[in-house]
Amino acid sequence: MFRSALKPRLNRFWTDEDGAVTVDWVMVTAGVVALSIAVLNLVGDSSMELTKKVSTEMSTAAVASYTIK
Numbered sequence: 001m002f003r004s005a006l007k008p009r010l011n012r013f014w015t016d017e018d019g020a021v022t023v024d025w026v027m028v029t030a031g032v033v034a035l036s037i038a039v040l041n042l043v044g045d046s047s048m049e050l051t052k053k054v055s056t057e058m059s060t061a062a063v064a065s066y067t068i069k
Helices: 001-016 020-060
Strands: none
Touching: none
16 A cells, blocks of 8 residues: 555656756856856965055055145
8 A cells, every 4th residue: 555655656756857947056056156266266366466566565655745725
């Protein structure tokens, strides 16, 4: 009895594709996140160097001062 009731439910479960789109989007999102992390790791060091150079230049730059009479 248990076996005969279970077989149609298992068949319906294996042939149902309603959740397949969700799995696809999860995989695409995971791929985008992984790619973003990889790009940030590649660009991160050089951007920090550039930030330090710009900071040094800005801190040593002479700023003109004007007095309004």
